[in-house]
Amino acid sequence: MTTPTVHPAQRIVDLGFGFILSGALSSVAELGVADKLVQGPRSAASLAEELGVHAQSLYRVLRLLASVEVFSEDEAGLFSLTPAAEYLRGDAPGSLRAAVRMLTQRIFWAPTGELVDTVRSGQTPFDRIFGKPFFDYLNHDPAQGAVFHQGMSSLSDLENGAIAASYDFTRLGSVVDVGGGHGGFLIEVLKLAPQVRGVLFDHGQVLAGSRIAQAGFSERCALVEGDFFQAVPKGAEAYVLKRILHDWNDETCVRILRNCREAMAEGGRVLVLDTVIPPGNAPHGGKVLDVMMLASLPGRERTEEDFRKLFAQAGLKLSRILPTPSALSITEAVAA
DSSP states (O other), rough: OOOOOHHHHHHHHHHHTTHHHHHHHHHHHHHGGGGGTTSSOOOOHHHHHHHHHHHHHHHHHHHHHHHHSEEEEOOOOOOOOOHHTTSSTTSSSOOOOHHHHHHHHHHHHHHHHHHHHHHHSSSSSSHHHHHHOOHHHHHOOHHHHHHHHHHHHHHHTHHHHHHTTTTTTGGOOOEEEEETTTTTHHHHHHOTTOOOEEEEEHHHHTTTTOOTTTTTTTEEEEEEEEEEOOOOOOOOOOEEEESSSGGHHHHHHHHHHHHHHHHHHHOEEEEEOOOOOOOSOOOHHHHHHHHHHHHHHHOOOHHHHHHHHHHTTTTTTEEEEESSSSSSSEEEEEEE
């Protein structure tokens, strides 16, 4: 039996309506609806009463999400969790509730709505909409910043273990995770490579949410506060840049890479963990992420040749690109 092909006209209509699904998903993540269904099926009216929201409006949102297998509705009008909805629970292993809240924040939503202006001018409307560049705005608004960093940690937890296992960290003695957030990736490295001593390097307000101690690695990992635009901790064998370079334009990336090049030990390397966009028309997560960057940040996702040029300007050379089970690749650079 063959699957019916979606008519090209219908495909365009479905894509045009995509933002409605994003909004529906955002609303149930914000309200914590999935957590209220752990004990079993419930009506929208019952959920609405507990959550203090409008019952009919909640029903209509849940009905839409049930049509795409996020929740299910039975003949009695009761809603249940589905395998996808389980990831919206705040306490579920691998929960993506924080990630959904982050991805549907206004910091991404509003600039994407004005993408045509970006295409016309080449400039993100973010500064005009929010009054500050992206990261300055997050630093100025602690609540929005917390949603962003929690969401990034949640999203990263899905991929960190698989990415860390794609590189042989057992050959190294020291690793600095530059802009490493709450330490999720470095924790996976420390688990896989017992001889590694790590440094989690980030701004103080980010390090305040570090999970290094909770994971039991305080003795093998130092938390170091700083600014990677100025300098990074010296003398390590490897410097990890996970989802860092894609936030910035080429000039800024070269500055960050030079700081790593100047700091690394003899024989050291820089490991860039970003998407590497392949040639051709095949779907790739990096292509979606690239347009998100276009709308809200000065950065972009890059091709192999783009990375090769960046490294050359920073006194490095691309040595190899390792695929991982995630959308990210490990792009390794050594001294030129």
